[in-house]
Amino acid sequence: MSSNNNAGIKVLVIMTGGTLFMERDKDNLFKPSEKKISLVLDQMTSLQYFKKETAKPSYTLEFMENCTPKWIQVEITEMELKDSSEMSFKDWNLICEILESNHDKYNGFVIIYGTDTMTQAASALSFMCENLDRSIVLTGAQIPIFEARNDSWNNLISSVIVAGTSNLHEVMICFHNKLYRGNRCVKVDSRNFEAYESPNFEPLAILGVDIEYKMRESSLKREGTFQVFQMEKKNIVSLVLQGASDVDSIKPLFDATIQGVVVHAYGSGNGPIKVAESLRDLANQKLVVVVSQCLHTRVEEAYVTGLVHGNVVSGSDMTPDTAFMKMCYLLNKFPGKVDLQRQEMRKSIRGEMSG
Numbered sequence: 001m002s003s004n005n006n007a008g009i010k011v012l013v014i015m016t017g018g019t020l021f022m023e024r025d026k027d028n029l030f031k032p033s034e035k036k037i038s039l040v041l042d043q044m045t046s047l048q049y050f051k052k053e054t055a056k057p058s059y060t061l062e063f064m065e066n067c068t069p070k071w072i073q074v075e076i077t078e079m080e081l082k083d084s085s086e087m088s089f090k091d092w093n094l095i096c097e098i099l100e101s102n103h104d105k106y107n108g109f110v111i112i113y114g115t116d117t118m119t120q121a122a123s124a125l126s127f128m129c130e131n132l133d134r135s136i137v138l139t140g141a142q143i144p145i146f147e148a149r150n151d152s153w154n155n156l157i158s159s160v161i162v163a164g165t166s167n168l169h170e171v172m173i174c175f176h177n178k179l180y181r182g183n184r185c186v187k188v189d190s191r192n193f194e195a196y197e198s199p200n201f202e203p204l205a206i207l208g209v210d211i212e213y214k215m216r217e218s219s220l221k222r223e224g225t226f227q228v229f230q231m232e233k234k235n236i237v238s239l240v241l242q243g244a245s246d247v248d249s250i251k252p253l254f255d256a257t258i259q260g261v262v263v264h265a266y267g268s269g270n271g272p273i274k275v276a277e278s279l280r281d282l283a284n285q286k287l288v289v290v291v292s293q294c295l296h297t298r299v300e301e302a303y304v305t306g307l308v309h310g311n312v313v314s315g316s317d318m319t320p321d322t323a324f325m326k327m328c329y330l331l332n333k334f335p336g337k338v339d340l341q342r343q344e345m346r347k348s349i350r351g352e353m354s355g
Helices: 037-042 089-105 118-128 152-165 247-254 273-283 320-333 338-345
Strands: 010-017 022-024 030-032 050-052 058-065 068-082 108-112 135-139 171-175 178-181 205-207 211-213 236-240 260-265 287-292
Touching (some): 010 089, 010 152, 058 152, 068 089, 089 108, 089 118, 118 135, 118 320, 135 152, 152 205, 236 247, 247 273, 260 273, 260 320, 273 287, 287 320, 320 338
Parallel strands (some): 010 068, 108 135, 135 171, 236 260, 260 287
Antiparallel strands (some): 050 058, 058 068, 171 178, 178 205
16 A cells, blocks of 8 residues: 555554553542543544544544645554553454454554553564564553643654654654654653653654654565464563572573573673573573663673573663563474574564664
């Protein structure tokens, strides 16, 4: 579907829940709204740039780009609304089914999602969506759309415009006037509008008076036609090294039911030497990857206390969320093939790590 014809640009908004569409209950606590988002948007159609077109949840968004008027047809589908802390692989698989069944009908997709686990969802979807040739933009809010002062409306409108007009065909997060590669993000703030950072990969775009893209087209390669890969949960353990971490911390990980381990190491991938020796033995049996507890760094062999030896895989500058989701993807994709899993873990397959 070409986006050259303004009238032909179509974006599907997939509503999953999150703060953007929450209301206060009798105890003044936020919970998912029982209203339909289309009914809320209907109340806003008096705004000149957002007009309802038909009886179904379908709207036309009019905006200016480089002093040229453009239009996007926006349609909405709703899942069961949840707080993002309740989302799981079942929900991500359902999102993928919606993406796959609607792929040929729309130029891009916006997923309204809760902020707490948005980076997990973005990372998971980046691997589940293979050979992606559409823009998928996750967004949400720190203050619900029902509140007089909120960040919901700007995040939603910005995401629709990016999804409909950009040539960045990947899974992204659009939040507080910045566009990020989704599997590079971490949530750093729950009290301010700038909730996310991309510590080791610059934003894809800055949304100011104009949208300033850092790259015009996605750098990610496609090797076939778009398809989704359904994932199921695997028994992966995240081991966060602390001052008391020792060999006894590693022993339970040799249990045969544990399929993979993501180690959150110190600095550039360091830990106690005895722990490093145990991890080396563990990595001869299953997939073990090391990421850093620091935001701005990469795992590399720089110290004698480094954990990356033998079959222990360096996670380079991957975020912990992304390392976890990539490991889950590879365990699903190549079951029982540990050597191949290690090989793919060392590669950047969705732009999730630096070379």
